[in-house]
Amino acid sequence: MNIRFVCNGKPTEVETPPMARLLDVLREDLRLTGSKEGCGEGECGACTVRIDGLTVMSCLVPVYQVHGTVVQTIEGLAADILHPVQAAMLAHGGAQCGICTPGLCMSAAALLESDPTPSREAIRVALAGNLCRCTGYQKVIDAVAGSLVEDR
Amino acid sequence: MSIGTSPPRRDGPDKLTGRALYADDLRPDGMLYGATVRSERAHARILSVRPDPEFDWNGITVLTAADLPGPNVVTLMTDDQPILADGLVRHVTEPIALIAAPTRERALAAAKAVLVEYEDLPALLDPLTAEGHAIRIFGDDNVYKRIRIQRGERSTLTGHLVRARYATGLQEQLYIEPQSMIASPRPDGGIALVGSMQCPYYVDRAVKRMVGHDRVNVLQAVTGGGFGGKEEYPSILACHATLLAMRTGRPVKITYRRDEDLRCTTKRHPAVIDLATLVSDEGKLLELHAKLWMDGGAYHTLSTVVLSRAILHVGGPYRCPFVDLSGTVVATHTPPNGAFRGFGAPQAQWAMERHMDRVARTLHLDPIELRRRNLYRDGDITGTGQVLVAPGGFAVLESAERAAEAPVTRTTVRPGVTGARMAAGRGLALAWHGCGFTGNGEAKIKGKVGLEVRGSDVAILSSSTDIGQGTETIFPMIVGETLGIPAARAFNTPHDTGLVPDSGPTVASRTAMVVGGTCQKAAEQLLTLLRSRLGDGSFDALVSRWDPNWGPLAVEETYEVDPNIQWDPDTYQGDAYPTFGWSCVIVDLRVDLDTGEVLYDRVVTSTDVGRALSPALAAGQIEGGTLQALGWATAEEVVLDARGCMRNDRLTNYIIPTALDAPEMITILEEIPYAGGPFGAKGIGEIPMDAPAAAVAQAIERATGAILDTLPMTPERVFSALEPR
Numbered sequence: 001m002n003i004r005f006v007c008n009g010k011p012t013e014v015e016t017p018p019m020a021r022l023l024d025v026l027r028e029d030l031r032l033t034g035s036k037e038g039c040g041e042g043e044c045g046a047c048t049v050r051i052d053g054l055t056v057m058s059c060l061v062p063v064y065q066v067h068g069t070v071v072q073t074i075e076g077l078a079a080d081i082l083h084p085v086q087a088a089m090l091a092h093g094g095a096q097c098g099i100c101t102p103g104l105c106m107s108a109a110a111l112l113e114s115d116p117t118p119s120r121e122a123i124r125v126a127l128a129g130n131l132c133r134c135t136g137y138q139k140v141i142d143a144v145a146g147s148l149v150e151d152r
Numbered sequence: 153m154s155i156g157t158s159p160p161r162r163d164g165p166d167k168l169t170g171r172a173l174y175a176d177d178l179r180p181d182g183m184l185y186g187a188t189v190r191s192e193r194a195h196a197r198i199l200s201v202r203p204d205p206e207f208d209w210n211g212i213t214v215l216t217a218a219d220l221p222g223p224n225v226v227t228l229m230t231d232d233q234p235i236l237a238d239g240l241v242r243h244v245t246e247p248i249a250l251i252a253a254p255t256r257e258r259a260l261a262a263a264k265a266v267l268v269e270y271e272d273l274p275a276l277l278d279p280l281t282a283e284g285h286a287i288r289i290f291g292d293d294n295v296y297k298r299i300r301i302q303r304g305e306r307s308t309l310t311g312h313l314v315r316a317r318y319a320t321g322l323q324e325q326l327y328i329e330p331q332s333m334i335a336s337p338r339p340d341g342g343i344a345l346v347g348s349m350q351c352p353y354y355v356d357r358a359v360k361r362m363v364g365h366d367r368v369n370v371l372q373a374v375t376g377g378g379f380g381g382k383e384e385y386p387s388i389l390a391c392h393a394t395l396l397a398m399r400t401g402r403p404v405k406i407t408y409r410r411d412e413d414l415r416c417t418t419k420r421h422p423a424v425i426d427l428a429t430l431v432s433d434e435g436k437l438l439e440l441h442a443k444l445w446m447d448g449g450a451y452h453t454l455s456t457v458v459l460s461r462a463i464l465h466v467g468g469p470y471r472c473p474f475v476d477l478s479g480t481v482v483a484t485h486t487p488p489n490g491a492f493r494g495f496g497a498p499q500a501q502w503a504m505e506r507h508m509d510r511v512a513r514t515l516h517l518d519p520i521e522l523r524r525r526n527l528y529r530d531g532d533i534t535g536t537g538q539v540l541v542a543p544g545g546f547a548v549l550e551s552a553e554r555a556a557e558a559p560v561t562r563t564t565v566r567p568g569v570t571g572a573r574m575a576a577g578r579g580l581a582l583a584w585h586g587c588g589f590t591g592n593g594e595a596k597i598k599g600k601v602g603l604e605v606r607g608s609d610v611a612i613l614s615s616s617t618d619i620g621q622g623t624e625t626i627f628p629m630i631v632g633e634t635l636g637i638p639a640a641r642a643f644n645t646p647h648d649t650g651l652v653p654d655s656g657p658t659v660a661s662r663t664a665m666v667v668g669g670t671c672q673k674a675a676e677q678l679l680t681l682l683r684s685r686l687g688d689g690s691f692d693a694l695v696s697r698w699d700p701n702w703g704p705l706a707v708e709e710t711y712e713v714d715p716n717i718q719w720d721p722d723t724y725q726g727d728a729y730p731t732f733g734w735s736c737v738i739v740d741l742r743v744d745l746d747t748g749e750v751l752y753d754r755v756v757t758s759t760d761v762g763r764a765l766s767p768a769l770a771a772g773q774i775e776g777g778t779l780q781a782l783g784w785a786t787a788e789e790v791v792l793d794a795r796g797c798m799r800n801d802r803l804t805n806y807i808i809p810t811a812l813d814a815p816e817m818i819t820i821l822e823e824i825p826y827a828g829g830p831f832g833a834k835g836i837g838e839i840p841m842d843a844p845a846a847a848v849a850q851a852i853e854r855a856t857g858a859i860l861d862t863l864p865m866t867p868e869r870v871f872s873a874l875e876p877r
């Protein structure tokens with residue numbers, strides 16, 4: 001099936017079975033390997049991307065569903081300079097091994113768009129679908145809480 | 153000056169933008185996908201392995217043990233683990249055959265289409281039964297190792313005898329990146345490996361032995377967490393991928409699915425610990441008797457070393473004039489257990505800290521006051537006869553208690569917690585952790601680091617990998633500081649065994665302290681080399697005047713063990729570790745009295761790190777390790793079926809803490825310098841695993857009266873331990 005969508009700002013066309021996972025199309029067909037596979041069943045959030053602004057686990061999305069939509073992956077989160085979330089994660093030490101980091105950044109960026117001054121509690125809720133085994137989340141939450149302060 | 157500051161991590165920008173390439177992100181031209189056919193039985197003879205004639209085998213390669221070019225052994229400590237089972241399987245999920253196919257889907261389908269016929273044999277799944285059983289798994293008695301330490305004089309005083317049994321369960325490392333490895337044929341007939349790993353030279357040795365030649369190099373890809381789970385296990389994937397690459401002449405990638413990774417890879421050793429103490433009326437420990445068993449699983453892996461560290465830590469950070477400590481690690485027909493952050497010490501100290509609470513209960517003493525009365529002081533002697541220099545127990549206890557005075561902000565009630573009837577409690581626990589290898593380990597390893605001046609920059613050559621903890625950032629800081637140049641001008645080269653010396657494995661809280669110390673020495677050697685020709689001057693001035701005819705500006709340094717460290721591996725007496733880290737953890741939590749669920753409000757940790765080379769990286773290690781320990785305490789339970797196979801092999805039912813489960817943390821870094829570490833630094837990677845679980849148990853007890861001596865303290869266990877109200 002021919003699927004067309006806007007990926008990271010670029011019109012994109014792929015020829016693929018309709019039920020192929022969006023994660024595989026991104027990683028294998030488009031070679032956008034920043035979205036990671038930690039579980040393949042919607043539990044870890046390492047594959048988080050945005051479709052028309054909504055965060056989704058791309059391992060659970062059959063690719064036909066993105067036909068005609070706007071998809072953003074970590075590769076499209078920032079152009080030349082880091083997105084404020086990425087910059088804050090760097091400054092606060094929110095990334096360690098980094099395998100969860102792209103997914104966390106996508107979820108955090110979406111949160112800050114809907115709520116530019118989230119409480120730490122709200123940040124925890126928004127990031128609850130993104131597992132991180134390295135950081136204990138403390139510096140991740142510091143970063144997301146800090147990214148807005150430094151931004152203003 | 154960068155030591156003591158927290159510059160952004162070197163690999164941060166690539167990781168944050170998705171540019172960093174992990175093993176599964178790589179796809180060399182012509183690559184095939186590998187998959188593994190595994191045993192469905194715990195203990196069985198293999199009668200036949202044959203391809204299903206109904207399946208389309210076009211383009212698919214199948215290999216078994218018969219296809220091995222060399223010894224059928226995963227090289228590590230003991231030659232007992234086959235690369236592929238040959239005629240006999242000793243645990244469920246043991247690899248039997250390998251598949252290479254053009255797509256991942258075809259590879260997985262083909263693995264299912266390999267038909268294995270078994271003749272079942274009786275299996276021993278319980279370590280206490282397996283010890284000395286007539287069915288043999290390892291040696292004469294199914295014991296990988298026994299260790300006994302006895303020291304001191306039996307007490308002549310009468311006192312209170314307190315005894316109890318404690319237990320801990322399996323725990324999965326749960327790095328978020330599953331195991332992954334790619335083997336590619338080299339033009340010279342050799343094999344190049346790239347993969348997710350902690351220890352490139354373990355992989356290098358295992359593959360070279362299997363293929364029988366030296367044309368092998370191993371490169372660490374960016375690695376998505378290890379925690380010990382990528383210490384020894386990647387050698388198995390590497391041998392498998394190499395076999396398939398040699399047979400097909402193409403690169404082959406093996407990436408485990410999460411469920412496969414959970415069922416097959418090593419876990420934390422479960423342990424049963426019997427403690428008996430004689431305690432004076434004033435609460436002074438007079439005698440400690442410990443008996444500890446661990447389940448090693450079907451193959452040896454690193455079990456004897458895990459046992460060793462468990463026994464050396466079982467007394468906790470407390471002085472005791474007589475100790476009799478014995479431990480046994482037993483073989484069973486279950487998937488092998490292996491390295492996991494803490495390496496036996498968390499299990500042992502869980503038991504001792506719980507036991508201190510039991511002693512306090514028995515003597516009607518405050519549990520913290522009891523600890524104070526027994527905590528190691530300067531000059532005290534440990535169970536191995538080691539004289540302690542500047543132990544940090546009191547320092548971490550006091551700073552943690554001070555920090556815990558800050559008011560606790562209670563988190564809102566979480567999903568799964570009813571919130572109707574909640575009981576709040578606070579718990580405190582202490583731990584010590586030996587930094588680096590036990591005893592004479594470093595003397596055997598002789599870890600090396602190379603430095604090369606390249607233009608105006610300095611390349612650091614080591615096999616110490618960055619698995620998230622920050623090696624790529626820390627080593628340049630140490631070298632830059634020593635040479636008097638900005639850290640930004642020093643960099644780690646790729647960790648490729650074809651290009652870097654063997655610095656020893658990335659384990660045992662040794663990378664910053666031991667290999668970092670070797671980096672510092674190497675930088676001093678580089679300065680000495682420059683000054684021997686040119687006299688005094690700044691590094692840059694000397695380099696600019698260096699005549700290339702004098703030879704390359706490069707040095708290699710080997711770790712020098714402190715000659716004052718004496719260790720007898722036969723009697724287990726002497727200096728067990730070059731130094732110890734110390735930690736105190738204070739947990740505030742609430743227990744849901746209707747469900748037994750534990751809700752974490754706050755955790756204060758105070759840790760003696762020697763010197764915080766980068767406070768942000770050090771705190772990051774401690775916070776991550778603390779949450780991993782809280783997971784072990786109340787959430788993470790591996791459930792085995794009747795074959796010893798992990799039943800809850802998914803992230804939906806093996807539960808690790810999320811951002812909602814994690815408490816706010818206050819992280820204090822105490823700095824009691826260790827003269828043998830770079831700028832005073834001690835190892836810190838593992839100590840955060842040691843104390844939290846016991847602090848949680850004490851807090852639950854304070855909140856509810858429920859006494860729990862077995863980990864994990866799942867809601868079911870907590871609920872059934874609650875007093876009926």
Ligand code: FES
Pocket residue numbers: 036037038039040041042043044045046047048057058059060
């Ligand atoms: S890979 Fe999609 S949620 Fe884990």
Ligand code: FES
Pocket residue numbers: 094095096097098099100101131132133134135328376377620
């Ligand atoms: S940084 Fe390693 S899993 Fe989050």
